[in-house]
Each structure stands twice: as C-alpha cells, then as structure tokens.
Amino acid sequence: xxxxxxxxxxLAALLAARAGAGAVGSLEPGEYVVEHGGxxxxxxxxxxxxxxxxxxxxxxxxxxYYNGTTxxxxxxxxxxxxxxxxxxxxxxxxxxxxxxxxxxxxxQITDHxxxxxHFTFHSSMGSRDVLMTIERVRILADGAAAxxxxxxxxxxxxxxxxxxxxxxxxxxxxxxxxVRDKSGSLPGAGMERVxxxxxxxxxxxxxxxxxxx
Numbered sequence: 001x002x003x004x005x006x007x008x009x010x011l012a013a014l015l016a017a018r019a020g021a022g023a024v025g026s027l028e029p030g031e032y033v034v035e036h037g038g039x040x041x042x043x044x045x046x047x048x049x050x051x052x053x054x055x056x057x058x059x060x061x062x063x064x065y066y067n068g069t070t071x072x073x074x075x076x077x078x079x080x081x082x083x084x085x086x087x088x089x090x091x092x093x094x095x096x097x098x099x100x101x102x103x104x105x106x107x108q109i110t111d112h113x114x115x116x117x118h119f120t121f122h123s124s125m126g127s128r129d130v131l132m133t134i135e136r137v138r139i140l141a142d143g144a145a146a147x148x149x150x151x152x153x154x155x156x157x158x159x160x161x162x163x164x165x166x167x168x169x170x171x172x173x174x175x176x177x178x179v180r181d182k183s184g185s186l187p188g189a190g191m192e193r194v195x196x197x198x199x200x201x202x203x204x205x206x207x208x209x210x211x212x213x
Contacts, residue, residue, distance in 0.1 A: 001032070001044040001080060005072045006051035009033055009040035011122060014050065026124060032076045033122035043076035059165040059192070062098055065105070066112035078132050079121030085131040093142040093161075095168045096178065097185035110137045141178050143170030151176070158182075165190045 011033050018025030027033065031046040041047075047055035057073075058064030078086055090113065098105055116133045143159030147170075151157040154174055161168040167189040171182035199210040 001073075001077055002048065003057045003073050004044060004047040004055045005034075005057075005069060005076075006042040006047035006055045007039060008051050008054050009042040011035075011040055027122060029124045031124065032080055034072055034075045034079065035120040035122070036072065036075060036117070041072050041076075043073065057164065059163070059190075060187075062102065062105070065092075065094060066108040068112075071113065071117065075117065075119045075121070075130070075132060079119075079128075079130055080123065085133075087133045087135055089136045089138075090134060091138045091140065091145075093140050093144060095161075095163075095166055095185040096141045096143075096170050096180070096183040097166075097168070099141060100180060106139045109139055113137050141170050141183065142168045143172075144178075147172050147176065163190045164192050 015025035015027075027046075030044070032043040033046065034041045034043055042050050042055070056069070058067070058069040061067075061069075064070055078088075092109075094105065094109075102108075113134050114137055116131060119130055119132070121128055121130050142161045142163075146159045146161070147157055151172065156174055157172050159170045159172070161170065166185045166187050168185045169183055171179045173179055195211065203209045
C-alpha cells in the first residue's frame with residue numbers, strides 16, 4: 001500500500017459518483033478508506049487518485065510519526081491485512097539525525113501509538129469496525145534491521161538507507177551500537193529527488209515531463 005493518506009475523504013460522495021443507473025457504487029480492490037476520530041481518510045492509491053494535491057505521506061515532516069499520519073497508514077495496512085481486531089508489538093525505524101535533533105521524539109511516538117485505537121475500515125470486501133491495540137513500541141535508528149540481517153557479528157557495519165525524502169547513513173560499531181558522529185541524514189537526497197532529476201532530463205531530451213507540473 002503506498003504510504004499516502006488524504007484527510008479530505010468523502011466515502012458517500014465517492015460511492016454516489018460511481019453509482020450507475022440502478023447500481024450501487026463500490027470500492028475497487030486495493031482501494032481503502034479509514035474512518036477515525038470523526039474524519040474520513042482515503043489511504044494508499046485511492047488518496048492519490050481522488051486527491052492528488054492533498055494526498056501526503058508527510059515525508060518531509062518529522063512530526064508525521066506522532067501527528068496521526070503514520071497511525072492512519074498503519075490502520076489501513078492492518079485493515080487490509082487482518083480480518084478482525086489485532087494486538088500489535090511494533091518495531092519501527094526513524095532517521096538517525098532525528099534521534100540527535102529531537103531527543104524527545106521516541107517518547108512522543110510511543111505516547112501517540114500505544115493504546116487501543118478504534119476505526120472503521122472500508123474496502124472492496126465491505127466495511128467493518130476494528131480495534132487495534134498497540135501494546136509496545138520499539139524505536140530504532142533506520143538501518144538497524146538491515147544490520148541484523150546482513151551485518152557480520154563482531155564487525156562494524158555501515159548502512160545506507162535511501163528513503164523518499166532523505167538518504168540516511170547509520171554506522172554501527174562492533175557491538176552493534178550506532179556511532180552518532182558517523183551517522184546522519186541528508187535531506188533532499190532521496191528517491192523524490194531522483195524522480196525530479198529523471199523527469200527534468202527526460203523533459204529536456206524528449207519534450208515532456210514524467211510528472212504532473
């Protein structure tokens with residue numbers, strides 16, 4: 001599921017617009033809507049197709065981890081993956097630079113996520129109420145999961161994590177602990193920038209852009 005949400009969702013209007021003569025409108029496979037806290041959210045591909053200018057992943061905003069953006073995306077993923085209520089223990093990563101720049105961010109994320117969250121999930125399979133209980137949250141520097149899978153025990157290791165907005169480098173010592181002065185994030189060097197450069201070169205060479213202007 002693309003990590004995009006739109007806070008401008010209107011399921012009733014969407015289904016009405018899709019309804020033909022005597023027919024009932026419906027969501028297509030892979031389209032998801034989340035209702036939570038009195039707001040209707042389009043999630044994933046539906047957010048992009050129905051609200052291209054308002055759809056966001058919050059990629060350039062560090063507060064996305066605790067302002068609801070990540071939580072709504074998680075709700076959509078849970079609804080699409082599990083048939084009923086769930087209890088979760090989460091492990092997530094954030095850029096190393098955020099750990100240094102915002103010492104309280106781990107607590108902010110944990111306080112925001114832990115607890116029981118009620119939401120209504122809509123898909124092509126119908127609608128249902130879901131209780132999602134997050135019991136524990138562990139927050140690591142981006143790259144720690146790659147270290148666990150690909151790192152050699154007892155050897156230092158560097159991990160390059162190219163995201164959408166940033167490129168993050170995490171350096172781990174022989175004991176698997178992150179070395180702060182050898183780790184960091186480079187804003188504007190992620191895949192978004194790659195797409196921009198590719199689109200620019202394509203336009204210069206072929207006369208058209210690869211993305212909407």
